Amino acid sequence: MSASHLAESVTPAAGSVTPAAGRRSSPLLWYGGTVLVLALWLAVYIGLRPAADALTGFLPVARESRLGEALAFFLYDTPKVLMLLALVVFVMGVVQSFFSPEKTRAFLSGRREGAGNVMAAGLGILTPFCSCSAIPLFIGFVQAGIPLGVTFSFLIAAPMVNEVALGLLFGLVGWQVALLYLAFGLGVAIVSGWVIGRLHIESWLQDWVRELNATGGCCRVPEDEITGVERLREGLASMREIVGRVWLWILAGIAVGAGIHGYVPAELMARIMGAEAWWSVPAAIGLGIPMYSNAAGIIPVVEALLDKGAALGTTLAFMMSVLALSLPEIVILKKVLKGRLIAVFVAIVGTGILSVGFLFNVLFG
Amino acid sequence: MKDVKVLGPGCKRCETTEAMVRNAAERLGIDAKVQKVTDYAEIARYGVASTPGIVIDGKLVHAGGLPREEKLEEWLTA
Numbered sequence: 227m228s229a230s231h232l233a234e235s236v237t238p239a240a241g242s243v244t245p246a247a248g249r250r251s252s253p254l255l256w257y258g259g260t261v262l263v264l265a266l267w268l269a270v271y272i273g274l275r276p277a278a279d280a281l282t283g284f285l286p287v288a289r290e291s292r293l294g295e296a297l298a299f300f301l302y303d304t305p306k307v308l309m310l311l312a313l314v315v316f317v318m319g320v321v322q323s324f325f326s327p328e329k330t331r332a333f334l335s336g337r338r339e340g341a342g343n344v345m346a347a348g349l350g351i352l353t354p355f356c357s358c359s360a361i362p363l364f365i366g367f368v369q370a371g372i373p374l375g376v377t378f379s380f381l382i383a384a385p386m387v388n389e390v391a392l393g394l395l396f397g398l399v400g401w402q403v404a405l406l407y408l409a410f411g412l413g414v415a416i417v418s419g420w421v422i423g424r425l426h427i428e429s430w431l432q433d434w435v436r437e438l439n440a441t442g443g444c445c446r447v448p449e450d451e452i453t454g455v456e457r458l459r460e461g462l463a464s465m466r467e468i469v470g471r472v473w474l475w476i477l478a479g480i481a482v483g484a485g486i487h488g489y490v491p492a493e494l495m496a497r498i499m500g501a502e503a504w505w506s507v508p509a510a511i512g513l514g515i516p517m518y519s520n521a522a523g524i525i526p527v528v529e530a531l532l533d534k535g536a537a538l539g540t541t542l543a544f545m546m547s548v549l550a551l552s553l554p555e556i557v558i559l560k561k562v563l564k565g566r567l568i569a570v571f572v573a574i575v576g577t578g579i580l581s582v583g584f585l586f587n588v589l590f591g
Numbered sequence: 592m593k594d595v596k597v598l599g600p601g602c603k604r605c606e607t608t609e610a611m612v613r614n615a616a617e618r619l620g621i622d623a624k625v626q627k628v629t630d631y632a633e634i635a636r637y638g639v640a641s642t643p644g645i646v647i648d649g650k651l652v653h654a655g656g657l658p659r660e661e662k663l664e665e666w667l668t669a
Contacts, residue, residue: 327640359642366640
């Protein structure tokens, strides 16, 4: 957007000079700059803890008090989460510049179920995806003859196991939990998609989608040659966009997390969300469906819950259901799926998440 | 007269893309009819799987994400 501003300030006399010319800087500058910024990022990140502690020390509340606990959490977590998010989104933006929904579609079309489900779930992480283009993507996949179950594996994995979720889990809760989330999130997407495929319920798509399917025939999407510097720029652009879009969610999430941290007694949490209470997993999922948040908002809450002794399985089930099953998404899907298919989708994914929750509580309870 | 279609449901990026196309056409002094296509079935007919997409004179030139300013000018002047 700043680019268009820049361009508008160019006088008509200089109209033949494209704004691109002024911005075409040398690759060396870009790569060097990237390394420099990353080093700076690391230095600031390491210094966050002492800085936040010092800052809390200046506040007129005792560090050990409830308010002190909550404030310390908030002051340390806010910059930490934002910095981690910026880094993760930048790196993934660069990685995702190698992928596109169109390329993924071409790759998946003609794959059989089974292997297709596995590849679709994996590509769901790597392909740039936003929920606002979920419908065109869904239609595009079906139109290209990708089996319904494989399409669903992609659609389940993409919002649930995304770079923001993994990056923040890694940074805030630890790599073990991030890895478990990755493995089981993919598992849920693969198995749910496969089951939906087995049901052979293509007739439960809205009629107009099936008619499109019958006409078939897709055009080729042009592919740009893209340089390393342009990939970096793509990473920067997605960083600006995503951080700009979700920072408020993060603040809200951290505020809730801080509240839990300071005010919710640990034994209460253990009783409600502990491994002993078997009903807590379905309850957490039921609670998660109507809640709509994105990964960035939910993870500070997850961190606080785990810290207070909530069981890992229950907490991850909660997170998965918030991300993978949300009411707004269901409303959007209604345009392409008949109600029955949506019910099946929610039931199958819900069951998958439920199993993950129980399994974790048994394994790590 | 260029016939430009911006493919995309109501998302923010699609609106930004439409504005970028209009600005670029005006800046370059190109006579262009810019149209927004929001109907899912029609979007699907162009074969894109990601929006926003840009179609110029019936030819798909871009899909997914915001177009780059310099590319946009290239397509419009082609």
